[in-house]
Amino acid sequence: MPNIDDVLRRQAQIIDTIGWAVTHVLPTDDDPDTTTPFAYTVGLTAHHHPELLTAGLPTEVAHSLLNDLARRVYDTAERFTHGQRVSDLIAGYDAIIIDGSPTDDLLPGMAIARYGRHQIRLQQLVWPDQQGRFPWDIGYNLEPQAQPLIAQM
Template sequence: MPNTDDFLQRQEQIIDTTGWAVTHVLPTADDPDTTAPFAYTVGLTAHDYPELITAGLPPEVAHSLLNDLARRVYDKAERFTHGQRISDLIAGYDAIIIDGPPTDELLPAMAINRYGREKTRLQQLVWPDREGRFPWDSGYDFDPQAQPLIAQL
C-alpha cells in the first residue's frame, strides 16, 4: 500500500502533466454504510476554477465524468453555472451542476490541504435516476444518502 508521501508525489506529477488530478474517497471496511463514495478534482483551483466533485457513482465512472468536465474547464476555459444542465456528458441523460461549499459528507480534503478552505470552491456534478429525476425531485429513485449534495437547486 503506498504511503501518503508517494500518493502526494504521484498526485503532483498528474497535476503537472494534466492540470488536475482526480481523488476518490471510498467507504472503508470499518465504516461501509455511513459514507457515500465520492470523487473530486485537485488542481483547478490553481487556475481560478472551482474544483469538481460528484458522489454516489462507481469510482471508474466518477473518474471518467470528472475528467471529461475538467478537460472542458482546463483546456477550453468552459465555465459552468449553478443549475446548468449538461446534456452531452451522460449518454441519454442530462446532468446538472450545482455550486456550494464543502460539507462534512463531501469534503475535498486534498484540495483544501493544497489551497486552503477559503480558496477552494466547488461545483458538483449531480446525476439523475433512470427516469431523469434528480435528488430534489419528487419520486427520485435513490436514497438521499446515495448522492449527498453540497447545495440544493
C-alpha cells in the same frame, strides 16, 4: 501501501502533467456503510476554476465524468453555472451542475490540504435517477445518502 507523502508527490506529478488529478473517497472495511463514495478534482483551483465533485457513482464512471468536465474547463476555459444542465456527458440523460461548499459528507480533503479551505470553490455534477429525476425533484427514487449534495437547488 503508499504513505501520504508518496500520494501527494504522485498527485503533484499528475497535476503538473495534465492540469488536475481525480481523487476518490471510498468506504473502508471498518466503516463500509457510513461513507457514500465520491470523487473530486484537485488542481483546477490553481487555474482559478472551481474543483469538480460527484458522489454516489462507481469509481470508473466518476473518474471518467470528472475528467471529461475538467478537460473542458482546463483546455477550453468552459465555465459552468449553478443549475446548468449538461446534456452531452451521460448518454441518454442530462446532468446538472450545482455550486456549493464542502460538507461533512463531501469534503475534498486533498484539495483543501493543497490550497486551503478558503481558496476552494466547488461545483458538483449531479446525476439523475433512471427516470431522469434529480434529488430535489418529486418522485426521485433513490435515498438521499445515495447522492449527498453540497447545496440545494
